[in-house]
Amino acid sequence: MKYYILLLLCFGFTVLKADTSLADVYFGLTYNGEGYLYPFPEQCTRLLDEFADYASNFTKCSIKHARPIRLCERCIDQYVEFDAKYQELLTTVVNGTSCRTIFISHDRLDAVLDYHDNILSVWNKGNCKTCFDWSSTTPQLLNSTNRFNKMFNDTLGCISDNLNQYGNNSEEVCQKCMQTYIQLDEYYKSLSVDAIGVDSICMDIVDSMNTTRSIWSKSLNCCQLRKTPELIFLCCTGIISLLPILFYLGVRFCGPIRDLPKVLRQSRFKQSILQSVDGRIN
Structure with missing residues (x-):
């Protein structure tokens, strides 16, 4: 029986060899995991x-x-x-x-x-899903995403235009684009509140805002414009906080020392006891 099966296999391979090689047959078949050879x-x-x-x-x-x-x-x-x-x-x-x-x-x-x-x-x-509206057959950018992109482009456009006009005068650029930048920053913060944290915002928006903040604070050094008002405010706050301490120190060491009479006051409870004792003696 074994020799018969072997002869059939040899005969089959001989017939196939006329059209294709054994290697082609082998790679054209695939094991399906259940003990059968078949092409996908x-x-x-x-x-x-x-x-x-x-x-x-x-x-x-x-x-x-x-x-x-x-x-x-x-x-x-x-x-x-x-x-x-x-x-x-x-x-x-x-x-x-x-x-x-x-x-x-x-x-x-x-x-x-x-x-x-x-x-x-x-x-x-990247929280990419939050950039789009998925209610239709094809995803569309949300209105909030489009609005942010417009404000982002306006801010960078303002910075670029004023840099071309004023050159290295970053203070002038900061003054001209201050309002545009503040509006962008406030809108981004509102998106953070709506999304319950920055980690839920589309990464395209997060990266755009981080890039803008880096340009604004590091490249243009625009945050320097806010340091003077903040310094004045902090100085005034410190002086006002010290006034009560200075007042009590002045009263303690500079005010006149007066001898105050010692007044002994009896409580009503003590007076009532003394009156009851006097009444029993009498």
Whole structure:
């Protein structure tokens, strides 16, 4: 029986050799985990190729926009395509065979799931979802995001225009753009309150605000304009706080010393006791 099976196998391989090599046959077959050799469904393979392309596109986009951080707004299309293709890979079934069971959670390496989770981690770490309105079929930037972007661009535009006009005279630039910067800063603070903390704001917005503050305080040194009023306020506060101490010290050491008569006052309780004792004696 063994020799018969061996002869059949040799005959089969001889026939296949006319059209293809044994190596081609071997790589065209895949172990499905249940003891059978079969080629992957063509649709599942195509979905895997498309998923790999979309994952690559998002990864490239996120790296290109890592500094300054514009990952959320610039890579939204790549992320949507990547996520949609992953969901399609999870749900597609071909002739009773699920593409998910072939490529996901099938071995210890689990490369497909790991790459998906890594990309999702980058997206969630940046709180990118909070930049957009997801109620429609395609995500749109929120009105708050658009408003912040406009105020941010106006602030940087003001700084740039005045630098070109006044050169190194940063004090003049600070004076001209003070109101624009304060409005941007106040609006950003209101977003922090609405989002219950800075950690919940879209990272594109956080990075834009941090960049503006760095330019304002470090590059232009505009915070120096506020030091003089603050110094005057602190000095006045300190002097007012010292006045009561100076007053009591002056009274203690500079006022006239007078001998005050010692007055002994009896309490009503003591007087009542003395009166009752006198009444019994009499």
